[in-house]
Amino acid sequence: MNKFKTILFDADGTLFDFDKAETFALQNALAELNLPYNEIILQVYKQINASLWLLLEQGKTTVAHLRNKRFEILFEQFNLIGDPSQTCDMFFKYLMQAVFFLEGAQDILEYLHKTYDLYLVTNGVTVVQESRFALSGISKYFTAMYTSEELGISKPDKKYFDIVFERAGLTDPKSVLIVGDSLTSDITGGNNAGIATCWYNPENKTNTTDSICDWQVSRLSELKNIL
Ligand SMILES: [Mg+2]
Numbered sequence: 001m002n003k004f005k006t007i008l009f010d011a012d013g014t015l016f017d018f019d020k021a022e023t024f025a026l027q028n029a030l031a032e033l034n035l036p037y038n039e040i041i042l043q044v045y046k047q048i049n050a051s052l053w054l055l056l057e058q059g060k061t062t063v064a065h066l067r068n069k070r071f072e073i074l075f076e077q078f079n080l081i082g083d084p085s086q087t088c089d090m091f092f093k094y095l096m097q098a099v100f101f102l103e104g105a106q107d108i109l110e111y112l113h114k115t116y117d118l119y120l121v122t123n124g125v126t127v128v129q130e131s132r133f134a135l136s137g138i139s140k141y142f143t144a145m146y147t148s149e150e151l152g153i154s155k156p157d158k159k160y161f162d163i164v165f166e167r168a169g170l171t172d173p174k175s176v177l178i179v180g181d182s183l184t185s186d187i188t189g190g191n192n193a194g195i196a197t198c199w200y201n202p203e204n205k206t207n208t209t210d211s212i213c214d215w216q217v218s219r220l221s222e223l224k225n226i227l
Contacts, residue, residue, distance in 0.1 A: 002226065002227060003174060003175060004116060004176065004177045004196070004227065005175040005176070006116060006118075006119065006170060006177070007112060007119070007176075007179060008119050008120075008121045008177070008178040008190075008195075009118060009119070009120055009121065009142075009180070010120075010121060010122060010155075010180030010181060010182065010200075011121075011122040011124065011129065011132075012122065012124065013181035013200075014102070014179060014180050014181045015101065015102060015105040015120075015138070015220075016099065016100060016102065016136070017101065017102050019046075020100040021095060021099070022045075022049070022095070022098075023042060024095075024098045024100075025095035026042060026045055026094075027042070028090075028094040029090035029091040029093070029094050030087070032090055033082060033086070033087060033090055035082055035087070036078070036080070041078060044077060044078075045070070045074050048073045052066040052069060052070050054184065056123060056148070056154050057123065057154055057155065057185050059154070063148065063149040067088050067092075067125065068088050071084035071085070071091070072084045092125070092127070095132075096127070096131035096132060096135075097131070097132075098132065099132050099135050099136045102202075102220065103219070103220070104219055104220035104221045105138070105220055106138065107220075107221065108223055109141040110141070111224060115227070116227065117168075118141055118142045118143060119142060119143055119145070119164065119168055120142050120144075120145035120146070121145075121146050121155065121178070121180075122145065122147050122148070123147075124147050124148065124149065125149050126147045126149045126150045129145065129147050130145070130147075144168060146163070146167065148160060151163045151164075155182075155185040155186060155189035156184065156187075156188035156190075156191075157189070157192070158189075158193055160189065161189060161192065161193035161195070162193075173194045173195045174195075174196075176195040176196070177190075177195065177196045177197070177198060177227075178193075178195055178196070178197055179198045179200055179223065180197075180198075180199070181199070181200045181201070181202075183199065183207060183209045183211045183213075184209065184211070186199075187199050187209075187211040187212070188210075191211055191212055196214045197211075197212065197214050198215040198216070198223070198226065199213040199216045199217070200217055200218075200220065201217070201218055202218050203218075
């Protein structure tokens with residue numbers, strides 16, 4: 001029997017297919033505003049968004065700032081005429097409805113929740129994540145969800161995990177495991193917090209960072225070998 005009592009799960013890219021959700025939301029938002037949409041616009045948007053979320057992880061921007069900023073940059077790059085802030089609102093409207101699971105997500109939660117306390121730890125926008133979480137039907141497996149926006153600090157900052165520990169009433173780091181797809185936020189965050197880490201790495205990438213993964217799985221069902 002392992003020593004763990006609590007599992008912290010990242011949401012996007014770990015349980016939810018965020019690629020699909022983002023595509024769905026952008027496509028529908030731009031269509032509703034009569035703005036052009038194509039594969040190039042999608043890919044450029046994803047790059048802009050990903051680079052802004054990296055800055056968030058580094059504490060160099062805030063959710064409040066990046067929400068409109070990514071659309072301002074997109075509008076500039078494609079000379080789009082419109083309102084970036086309104087586009088972001090529309091994007092959120094669709095993103096809030098976008099629930100696509102990654103393979104094995106529901107099964108592993110059904111299996112784990114019987115033995116462990118599960119928490120969702122996400123660098124996301126609170127209203128968006130709460131809506132998706134509620135619609136997904138998986139909230140019944142979790143004790144609580146903590147978004148970076150609500151906590152005012154993002155993974156991988158140790159302070160994010162300090163607040164999670166405090167709110168969840170966790171006292172023993174050795175009894176906690178984080179499972180996530182991001183080396184820079186989840187695994188580095190786990191290392192900062194002094195808890196065990198499991199990298200969900202479906203594409204079998206190489207870890208070129210300094211972050212330390214105690215375990216690695218390429219399918220969520222492999223968590224059953226650890227837990
Ligand atoms: Mg993730």
